[in-house]
Amino acid sequence: MSIVFKDVSKTYIHKGKEINALRPTSLTIHEGEIFGLIGFSGAGKSTLLRLINMLESPSSGMIHVGDDEMTGLSNKDLRVKRQKIGMIFQQFNLIESKTVAENIEFVLKAAEYPKGQRDGRIDQLLDLVGLSDKKTVYPKNLSGGQKQRVGIARALANDPDVLLSDEATSALDPDTTKTILNLLKRINKELGITIVVITHEMAVIKELAERVGVMSDGAVIELGDVYQIFSEPKHEVTKGFVQDIYDFEVPAHIVETSENRIITLKFLRESAEENHLNKLYRNYDLSISILNGRVEYINGIPLGILMLQVSGESDEIRRLIESIDKTPGVERAEIYD
Ligand SMILES: Nc1ncnc2c1ncn2[C@@H]1O[C@H](COP(=O)(O)OP(=O)(O)OP(=O)(O)O)[C@@H](O)[C@H]1O
């Protein structure tokens, strides 16, 4: 199901003061995609997410989820609609006094899922998330990763079209995070569920999302496909989030002069796999050494970054730079810090 925001805003009143948690925002999340939202604490990510299932009602604007305009639904229709929008949380939100199976049964019951079929459905869901052996276990005896799997099973119980994830991996270690992200990817692929993930970690976006919106101060300030955002961030906040992959240290003893330059290059897409160095060495009377470099794969597409020290006559260096600037797929990179 697609999700469309039209001029949606949310203003909270706190102690008599207005807080613009979401400024008027128009946004389309496509059916079947994994859409990421990143931003610092207080940027408005959770507010935007909670507007999708109307856990918060907007101060203005319209929200379409599939064919339904959410603000126009009756309470009863909204309740039914919400069953088709699953949600998972950083703190898992499991009921501690209920077993894994009972936690899932709880939401099946609330949706009036036929009693005789509940057990079969629970088995199916636990199989999907790889927890078939934990049916009768209580949450306190599960690891964080296992708890989140229960959270995911519960969110999928009523066969949703949309899954909302609010920092679902923020409480997990890196390895467990990977397995949960892989599970989410599989769910998206196999079940065709539209997934919206909030995170403050670009690594999660890189691993999981196809498109990403960057939020700051209640607004989506930059939006695009994940590769584009990583390779050509425009806004300062976005640059801050992707800086890790550009963050190469320059050895302290190197002093830049017009005859000794440090040049950092970015190789986009297929260009990252071409043999550019050969050409540089062959065509210029310069001494070129590699100071640092790496290739990142974003959605499987390479983004190469290479830091070179180039020494020689300043005219020759200029010639090199001019030729680099004319080479498709190669750009000089800023170092963001
Ligand atoms: N129920 C509320 N009442 C008043 N203000 C709120 C409420 N919920 C959120 N806010 C404020 O709205 C702004 C956006 O909050 P929100 O929770 O959406 O941010 P966030 O990006 O999810 O942050 P975090 O990364 O810390 O979870 C913040 O200034 C927050 O204090």
Ligand SMILES: [Mg+2]
């Ligand atoms: Mg939040």
